[in-house]
Amino acid sequence: MPDVEIRGAYKKFGSNVVLNGIDLDIQQGELLTLLGPSGCGKTTTLNVIAGFLDIDQGEVYIKGKKMNKVPPYKRDLGMVFQTYSLFPHMTVYENLNFGLSLHKVEKAERKRRIAYAMELVKMVGLEGRYPREMSGGQRQRVAIARALVVQPKLLLLDEPLSNLDAKLRHELRIEIKRLQKELGVTTIFVTHDQEEALSLSDRIVVMNKGNIEQIGTPGEIYQHPKTEFVFHFIGKSTRMDGVVKSIDRQSIQVQTQTGLQVSADPNNIMGEDRRLQAGDEVKLYIRPEKISLHMAADQPSLDNAHKGMITQMNYLGSAWEVEVSLSGEAIQSLCPAVNPAWSVGSEVYAGWQSPDMMLIKK
Ligand SMILES: Nc1ncnc2c1ncn2[C@@H]1O[C@H](COP(=O)(O)OP(=O)(O)OP(=O)(O)O)[C@@H](O)[C@H]1O
Numbered sequence: 001m002p003d004v005e006i007r008g009a010y011k012k013f014g015s016n017v018v019l020n021g022i023d024l025d026i027q028q029g030e031l032l033t034l035l036g037p038s039g040c041g042k043t044t045t046l047n048v049i050a051g052f053l054d055i056d057q058g059e060v061y062i063k064g065k066k067m068n069k070v071p072p073y074k075r076d077l078g079m080v081f082q083t084y085s086l087f088p089h090m091t092v093y094e095n096l097n098f099g100l101s102l103h104k105v106e107k108a109e110r111k112r113r114i115a116y117a118m119e120l121v122k123m124v125g126l127e128g129r130y131p132r133e134m135s136g137g138q139r140q141r142v143a144i145a146r147a148l149v150v151q152p153k154l155l156l157l158d159e160p161l162s163n164l165d166a167k168l169r170h171e172l173r174i175e176i177k178r179l180q181k182e183l184g185v186t187t188i189f190v191t192h193d194q195e196e197a198l199s200l201s202d203r204i205v206v207m208n209k210g211n212i213e214q215i216g217t218p219g220e221i222y223q224h225p226k227t228e229f230v231f232h233f234i235g236k237s238t239r240m241d242g243v244v245k246s247i248d249r250q251s252i253q254v255q256t257q258t259g260l261q262v263s264a265d266p267n268n269i270m271g272e273d274r275r276l277q278a279g280d281e282v283k284l285y286i287r288p289e290k291i292s293l294h295m296a297a298d299q300p301s302l303d304n305a306h307k308g309m310i311t312q313m314n315y316l317g318s319a320w321e322v323e324v325s326l327s328g329e330a331i332q333s334l335c336p337a338v339n340p341a342w343s344v345g346s347e348v349y350a351g352w353q354s355p356d357m358m359l360i361k362k
């Protein structure tokens with residue numbers, strides 16, 4: 001039985017449909033992320049699970065029990081809100097103690113649990129501080145400790161890292177993952193950061209305008225996006241437009257607007273209508289890291305290789321971002337290393353494999 005089940009959740013604010021009948025199962029011990037652009041309904045979904053918001057239609061179950069109309073404090077969960085949620089007039093210790101006293105936990109046990117939670121988030125020694133006397137990262141750690149200290153069955157984290165700088169985000173992300181696995185607590189993590197979702201999650205739910213576009217493991221979402229929206233939301237890509245010349249079970253031959261002949265894989269058609277035939281106009285997408293650059297045309301292992309010219313080179317430290325023009329088609333490539341002789345104007349061959357290209361009917 002799933003830990004959390006959402007069935008046909010529908011929610012309207014005025015005439016604005018914010019959840020359009022979503023279905024979702026969350027398994028015991030799983031770390032599930034809700035990923036999507038601003039306003040797609042992530043916080044609303046979390047609030048519905050937490051019980052801060054009623055749905056107009058549908059059901060929510062936690063551990064098999066129907067939760068509609070059950071107040072938040074009876075749902076046995078810990079939550080970190082999108083905006084800072086510590087009580088400003090309480091010390092760190094008092095912030096952690098607050099929930100425990102509501103739950104009528106006995107004093108010695110409270111002390112023990114607070115000490116343990118402070119250790120988990122590496123904040124031992126700062127118990128006497130007020131929120132204003134701490135950095136953003138420290139406050140977020142305390143907020144996480146406060147959610148954990150009540151030993152919830154379910155942990156709900158709404159963009160807990162969004163106000164932090166890149167380095168601290170990365171550090172805390174790793175810590176949240178470690179903590180979550182150590183405690184085995186079922187967790188729903190909200191983010192609009194694709195890298196965060198890919199690195200943290202057991203499964204990702206991609207949301208768009210109150211609908212679920214796709215649910216899958218990070219690998220499934222990245223390698224096999226079902227819709228154009230999911231493909232664009234996760235990762236970068238180059239787009240080419242073309243016309244299907246021929247199609248069979250093994251391959252699709254497409255001619256691009258600029259005259260390139262490319263071959264694609266029939267398993268990689270996205271969208272609702274996946275039946276293609278010769279003459280159909282399509283959009284082709286390929287991710288930069290799938291395009292390799294070579295000195296010679298002769299690349300027997302690649303089923304697409306085209307001569308081009310480098311039009312831009314950007315050094316990123318761990319890789320190079322290279323733009324190549326293939327008979328007028330601007331292609332982005334991400335290479336771990338480049339030939340030292342290459343510069344803007346150099347002639348190169350860009351290659352990729354058919355299964356690395358996604359296509360969708362126009
Ligand atoms: N109390 C409310 N009254 C009216 N509209 C609301 C209310 N709460 C949210 N909305 C609307 O519902 C939609 C979804 O909001 P929600 O907060 O779930 O988005 P989100 O995915 O969490 O976005 P963000 O990434 O910006 O936090 C938005 O269009 C928002 O304006």
Ligand SMILES: [Mg+2]
Pocket residue numbers: 042043044082158
């Ligand atoms: Mg939100």
